[in-house]
Amino acid sequence: MVVNVKKVTPGTEVMLHTKKGDFSCVILESPSPEIILVKLKSGYNIGVKEEDILDLKVIRKKEEKETSKKSKGKEDKKKINNDLPNVVLIATGGTISSRLDYKTGGVKWLSNPQELLKVYPELLKICNISKIEVPFMKASENMDSSDWSKISEVAVKHLNDNKVDGIIITHGTDFLAYSAAALGFSLRNLNKPVVLTYSQRSSDRASSDARLNLVCAARAAVSDIAEVMLVGHGNSNDEFCYALRGSKVRKMHTSRRDTFRPINSKPIAKVYPERIEIISEYKKRNNNKVELKNKFSDKVALVKFYPGQDPEILEHYQAKGYRGVVIEMSGLGHVLTGESKNNWLPKLRKVIREGMIVCAAPQTLYGRLDPWVYSVGRELQSTGIIYLEDILPETALVKLSWVLANIKPINQDKVKEAMLTNMAGEFNSRLTEEEFLN
Amino acid sequence: MEDYEKLGMKCGLEIHQQLDTHKLFCNCQSELRNEEPEFEIKRKLHAIAGETGDVDVAVKFEAGKDREFTYQGYSQNTCLVELDESPPEMINLESLKITLQVALLLNCEVFPATQIMRKTVIDGSNTSGFQRTVLIARNGFVETAYGRVGIDTVALEEDAARIIKQGDDKITYRLDRLGIPLIEIATAPDIKNPEQVKEVALHIGDILRACKVKRGIGTIRQDINISIKGHPRIEIKGFQEPKMMVVIAEKEIERQIKNIKEKNLIKEVRKANPDGTTSFLRPMPGAARMYPETDLPLLNISRDLINGIKANLPKLRSDIKEELKGHGLNDEMINLIVSENKLDELKELIQINSDSSLIAKMLVLWPKEISIKEKISLDEINKKLTLDVLEIILQAINNKKIQKYDVQAVLLDIVKGKSVNEAIKLEKQSNEDLEKEIIKIIKEKPGLNINAYMGLIMARFKGKVSGKEVIEMLNKYVKS
Incomplete structure (x- = not known):
């Protein structure tokens, strides 16, 4: 007897009669064509071969979840504590905005970012989340420069609202550093903290790094640091976070919670859930009107x-x-030159002469470019390449993208001048001992 | 003694046994360490809702305590997986195979596909806040004197970190144990009296020891689920010895009888105390604490894999003993071979020389004697007396290079540093030496009878020569 189990809605409680005995279970969404995935009473999920199923009796149909309705009702009654500063949360996706979908076993976006606050109520002891904005929900590897524009646009609205004290942006980790760099360029004359944060472990895990990251992000968002900064685990302990300058930060590990490291720079501050220790100079909170340059x-x-x-x-x-x-x-800023058929010099000269902007960033990430040390560097320098000091390659890309959309008219001199102007802390004129591999 | 049948006693056993492989979801060694830890990590855990949107009662109980956990680690035993800093690697295939062996020996049905699950545990014993566990088989049985006891499930899971120090709001765990593969066998609630609990435990223990499992204190842990009619199920954890089970089961039933009278009926997990009583540990967790391990694909257990394992199932101790009797070994030797786990070696060596008694002595008796006499650890001796070495010695006997009675001396020479080939050769030289010595002694002390010479020679060569050989040689020179 062939039973079409696939027609049964996932979530339905059934009694399965199979060649291998009976199972009282709940049908789950199947991961593969021949296997029917079911949840046993004990909570374990197991696969039954479709061909082994003899009969099926529905015990209880899938119940429509009422929890989502309930939570929606609750969230309208916002508890605003007038003694606490107001922070706007911009949720853009990423692991921190996702949770496990029990039906499919995959990870899905939170249907409602308010859920995050339910999971981490400690956040609300530091600030009110006066508004949650959701411009989009994406995994950060799917983002492009138009998403940087959107985030900037939402942010500037609240930065220029005097009832808002700071902004937290939750974001996927993969390309978080690009967005952090972009906001540094797009939000001119910054007046308040703009804090980007993330998680490497989704918030459905008791060990999620989101908890400390969010609490410390809130602490940074109500501080007097008017910078675009990334706040996340300082090391593997759930103890403190670093506030890292958005233009000088890079994802350096595929999975660790302290994946974001400052490159060629020191953290702005060490952020504990209850206090902040300042480490380096920063721009103070002020009454500027933020200018949006988000092209x-x-x-x-x-x-x-x-x-x-x-x-x-x-x-x-x-x-x-x-x-x-x-x-x-x-190295210090070299490409292949000399006798090789792949000598870069002629092609570089040609494309630059024809109007292309060519910038150099260090492949080593750490240290500063210096075209004067070797003769090859001097030759390359003469082609018109713009050597971008100790900039991060990703920040250089974002900056070039921004400069080319905002500087007029575009010519080699104008672009070079803009590219070499320190606009978001992307250059560090003094590299020190403790700024390597930390 | 109570009439357990009348009370409607229902009892099931849960056995957790560590497997002797590397860790379950990473390549770290599965060894416990006692030195100062090489590093420490501090973490916190928070309560999360399970699949149904509810926070499990047991999870809520733990989450109520805002605690800081310190985890101690060693680079040999702890990688980013145990630190919850890296996704799990694919399940350890060797552990899976061992679990399948156990499941088949318990007459279970293996699931063709199964999902690795996360069981929420937030007492800090898992850095991730959950224990990974996967159901492998169900519906098996073992036979006992009181009747058949069903095996409900066989699961493979990761062991938890072990507690080193416990304070009110701070707990220190060591990560060496976290991730060691653990097989979990749950019997059906078919056990009808406390004696039967012990019998089932011993029977399952026999099956486990036939497979590649860890041995020694702490490598096997038993829990019992027990109730009488009218009382909810109680889980008792933390037995080290099967013999305590009878006492604890008896006392627990007394407690439950009292509870029923007082209408104090709570489903809970209790801890076995050394005096045979139990104490409250935590509420009984529900199914809400299980959700899928999304970092790993569905685990398919193929027919081929199962058939391959079925064809090579290890023999149980009881079967092995029978087999060894067939080889003509006495009970004492059989017990030694089984307890020292030298069965494979014995089988291998019997192929070369059929004198099972000699081989048994080479494997388990003489190494021990040498260890005691020479004060060298048995480990070190076993490192030198490898299977290859023993094979060469047996071949030397077959080729008549040495005699059986030379073996003990050859082993000693090897332990003391000689290569096996030297050790065999030296015995030969000692025959020439023997002859010279005999001539010398006869010259020095002429006119003695053959037994007197014999005594002198044997004293000089201290067991390195056989009496038979000496007599033969003396006969050439001494006229009796």
């Missing part, structure tokens, strides 16, 4: 130079209408 060009590319690479890649981008390229150069 970004998507005709920019980031190229990592590798041994023997053909410089043809430059012409490829040129032909596709790209206006600028950031090259992650080797």
Whole structure:
């Protein structure tokens, strides 16, 4: 007897009669065609081969969840504590805004970011979350420069609202550092804290790093640090977070909670749930009106130079209408030159002469470029490449994207001047001992 | 003694046994450490809602305490997986195979596909806030003197971190144990009296020991689920010895009789105390604390894998003993071979020389004697007396290079540092030496009878020569 189990709505409680005995269970969504996944009374999920199923008796149909309705009712009654500062939360997606979907076993977005506050009520002891904005819900690897524009637009509205004291942005980790850099350029004359935070473990786990990150993000959002900063675990302990300058931070580990490290810089502060210890200089909270400059060009590319690479890649981008390229150069700022057929010098001269902006950032991440040390550097310098000091390659890309969309008219000199102006703390003129591998 | 049948006693056993492999979801060694920890990590855990949107009662109980957990680690035994800093790696295939062996020996049905689950545990004993566990098989049985007892489930799970120090709001755990593969066997509530509890435990223990499991204190843990008619199920944890089970089960039933009279009926987990009583540990967790491990794919257990394991199931101790009797070994030797786990070696060596008694002595008796006499650890001796070495010695006997009675001396020479080939050769030289010595002694002390010479020679060579050989040689030179 063939029973079409696939027609049974997941969530239905059934008695399955199979060749291998009976199972009192709840039908789950099946991960593969031949296997029916079921939840046993004990809570374990097991797979039954479809061909082994003889009969099925529905015991109870799937109940519509009432919890979501209930929670919606609750959230309208916002408890505002007048003694606490007001913070706006902008949720954009990422692990921190996701939870496990028990039906499919996959991870899905929180249907309602308010849920986060329910999971981490400690946050509300530090500030009121006066509004939750959801411009979009995305995994950060799916974001592009138009998303940086959207976040900036939402942020500026609240930054220029004197009832709001700070902003927390929750974001996926993969490309979080790009967004952090972008906000540093798009929000001119910043007046209040703009805090980006994340989690590496989703909030349905008791061990989620979201708890400490959110609480410390709230602490930073009500501080007097008027910077775009990324707040997250300082080390593997659930003890303190670092507030890291958005233009000088990079994801350095695929899975650790302290994945974000300051590169060529020191943290702005060490943030504990109950206090902040300042580490380096920062811009103070002020009454400026924030100017929104949220245009970004998507005709920019980031190229990592590798041994023997053909410089043809430059012409490829040129032909596709790209206006600028950031090259992650080797060492102090080098690419292949000399007798090789893949000598980059002629092609670099050509594309720059034809109007392309070529910038250099260090492939090593740590340290500053210096084209004067080796003769190859001097030759490259003469082509018109803009050497971007100790900038992070990703920040260089975002900056070039921003500069090309906001500077007029676009010419080599104007762009060079803008690219070398320190706009969001992307350059550090004094690299010190403790700024390496920390 | 109570009439347990009349009371409607229902009792099931849960046995947790560590497997002797690397950890379940990473490649760390499964070994407990006693040195100072190499690093420490501090963490907190918070309550989360389960699949149904409810926070499990047991989870709520733990989450009520805002505690800080300190985790101690060692680079050899702890990687980013135990630190909850990296997703789990694919399930350890060797542990899975061992679990399948146990499941088949328990006559269970194996699931063709099964999902690795997260069981919420927020007392801090798991850095992630959950224990990974996967159901492997169900519906098995064991036979006992009081009748058949069903095996409800066989699961494979990761062991928890172990408590080192417990304060009110701070607990220190050691991560060496976290992630060690643990097989969990749950019997059906078919056990009808306290004696039967012990019998089932011993029977399952016999099956486990036939497979590659860890041995020694703490490597096996038993819980019992027990109730009488009218009382909710009570889980009792923390038995070290099966013999305590009878006492505790008896006392628990007395407690339940009292509870029923006082209408004090709570489902809970209790701890076995050394004096045979129990005390409250935590509320009984429900199914709400189980949810899927989303970092890993569905675990498929193929027919081929099961058939391969079925074809090579290990023999139980009781079966092995029978087999060894067939080889002509006495009970004492059989027990030694089984307890020292030398069965495989014995089988291998019997292929070379059929004298099972000699081989048994080489494997389990003489190494011990050498260890005691020479004050060298048995471990060190076993490292030198490898299977290869023992094979060479047996071949030397087959080739008549040495005699059976030379073996003990050869073993001693090897333990003391000689290579096996040297040790065999030296015995040969000692035959020439023997002859020279005999001539010398006869010259020094002429006119003695053969037994007197014999005594002198044997004293000089201290067991390195056999009496038979000496007599033969003396016969050439001494006329009796």
